[in-house]
Amino acid sequence: MLNRKPIFDEVRLLLGRGFVQDEVSRLDGAIDRSLGLSSGAAGPWRLGAAGTALIRKWEGCGRRRADRRFESYPDPGSADGKPWTIGWGSTGPDIRPGTIWTQAECDARFDRDIVRYIEDVAKRLGDAATTQNQFDALVSFHYNTGAIGTATLTKLHRQGRFTEARAEFGKWIYNAGKPMEGLKARRAEEAALYATT
Known part of the structure; x- marks a missing residue:
């Protein structure tokens, strides 16, 4: 199972702010697609x-x-x-x-x-x-x-x-x-x- 925290932490740093829920869902989906998981x-x-x-x-x-x-x-x-x-x-x-x-x-x-x-x-x-x-x-x-x-x-x-x-x-x-x-x-x-x- 992929630890997503470092990815989210890095993107949060790049943005200079936290996420709204829609952004969390979209980033999760992008990670899933890149891994071939297709977000379930x-x-x-x-x-x-x-x-x-x-x-x-x-x-x-x-x-x-x-x-x-x-x-x-x-x-x-x-x-x-x-x-x-x-x-x-x-x-x-x-x-x-x-x-x-x-x-x-x-x-x-x-x-x-x-x-x-x-x-x-x-x-x-x-x-x-x-x-x-x-x-x-x-x-x-x-x-x-x-x-x-x-x-x-x-x-x-x-x-x-x-x-x-x-x-x-x-x-x-x-x-x-x-x-x-x-x-x-x-x-x-x-x-x-x-x-x-």
């Missing part, structure tokens, strides 16, 4: 074309400026505008008002971030029977909600109760306590993909 991901899962298209459709790559670069924007459904978002739905401590990226930066961040969501879903599903379309729908759901670890639909899926799991998508339509039309439509598309054989 079960099986050879990859996001399929249908999942990528679904996520990119709903996340969009909005707020394109006249110079063809993209600027960050506040969450349209939250009371305080947080989290600030850019590109294909990217959020994090490095994204705040005034952040500007090129298309290449938006694409690269999506490619980097989606790995963690794929691994999270694979880890939570374990060895449960799962089709590619179910997996893609669950990655889209997790990318938007971050809730694959706590959602009832994950538990139902692991139990093979797919019809009940599909119905759970429709419960995740709220932002700041308000139902959102965009979330209703996205959850409906995720549920439809989940049910497609």
Whole structure:
């Protein structure tokens, strides 16, 4: 078993500060991938074309400026505008008002971030029977909600109760306590993909 402490200590020294939890998870994932451990991901899962298209459709790559670069924007459904978002739905401590990226930066961040969501879903599903379309729908759901670890639909899926799991998508339509039309439509598309054989 690799002792990760020296790695984390060195990076902490380079940064001149401690880590936030997202950074710990990402650094752990990078170490796992370099060792061929794939962060505990079960099986050879990859996001399929249908999942990528679904996520990119709903996340969009909005707020394109006249110079063809993209600027960050506040969450349209939250009371305080947080989290600030850019590109294909990217959020994090490095994204705040005034952040500007090129298309290449938006694409690269999506490619980097989606790995963690794929691994999270694979880890939570374990060895449960799962089709590619179910997996893609669950990655889209997790990318938007971050809730694959706590959602009832994950538990139902692991139990093979797919019809009940599909119905759970429709419960995740709220932002700041308000139902959102965009979330209703996205959850409906995720549920439809989940049910497609």
